Amino acid sequence: MAEGEDVRTRLLAAIPRLTPSALKVARVIQHNPSGAAQLTVNQLAQRSATSTSAVVRLAKMLGYEGYPQLRLALAATGAEDRAPVFATDIDADDALSKVLHKLTAFETEGMLATAELADPATMEAVVDALVGARRVQLIGIGASGLVAMDMAQKLTRIGMWCGACTSEDDALVQASLLEAGDVAVAFSHSGETAGVVDAVLRAVSAEATTVAVTAGAQSKLARSAAHTVLVAGREDGFRSAAMASRMSQLLVVDALYVGVLQHTPSAPAALRRTYDAVADRRTKEVR
DSSP states (O other): OOHHHHHHHHHHHHGGGOOHHHHHHHHHHHHOHHHHTTSOHHHHHHHTTSOHHHHHHHHHHTTOSSHHHHHHHHHHHHHSOOOOTTTTOOOTTOOHHHHHHHHHHHHHHHHHHHHHHSOHHHHHHHHHHHHTOSOEEEEEOTHHHHHHHHHHHHHHHTTOOEEEEOSHHHHHHHHHTOOTTOEEEEEOSSSOOHHHHHHHHHHHHTTOEEEEEESOTTSHHHHHSSEEEEOOOOOOGGGTTTHHHHHHHHHHHHHHHHHHHHHOTTHHHHHHHHHHHHHHHHHHHHO
């Protein structure tokens, strides 16, 4: 991955967990990466109304030794003649055509960052757990519930026993019925949704294998689950309905589904039978 791409990916992934002061610095960089590369640490601190220590902390949070290294990465980004990658904030008076282009850019960045964040070893471990599971319980509230339902539909089509919980009460009830050999996969962008965290803790107590899909690397959900798959995507302004985070979660679901399909000998036949069942009904309706 090119260094210019690397700094953009790191910034996008870090947004959900930045402190207020670090976020101010990040906003200045997002607005004009190449311009920020021209600033000294003191100038960037002044421009973002923070302190030099806040600038240095952000650099280290992004994985650089210090501001000089971050500045070099930003300069590499600026060397490419392109619009700022974060110029995707939607304004109240934007035309729908402009909204579409902004969302496309934003969600593409989120998925690219997710592909970089997701640890291959963790993904393989999750696939192995799903393949050997007696029962799979998917958990998600709100927009994350849509992702849980999507994964349940996919796994059901290949013959796996699974279900999706999209309310707190249902999540707690179903998690309490899990046993050793079962798998619970929980979706929460922040990783702090109380109902989801509580359900995962019950699943842990039941000795089920637990998986968190979240952007909160240090969140309660991530700390509670046996496996954590990190996703990118920030939620703010007109994107408060979890547009970008939902797309990143769905990307992880698709990857896990393909992994399960590849490692389950009976899956292709089950998929063919379920496809034929639906196709036969539609053929009869046409007649």
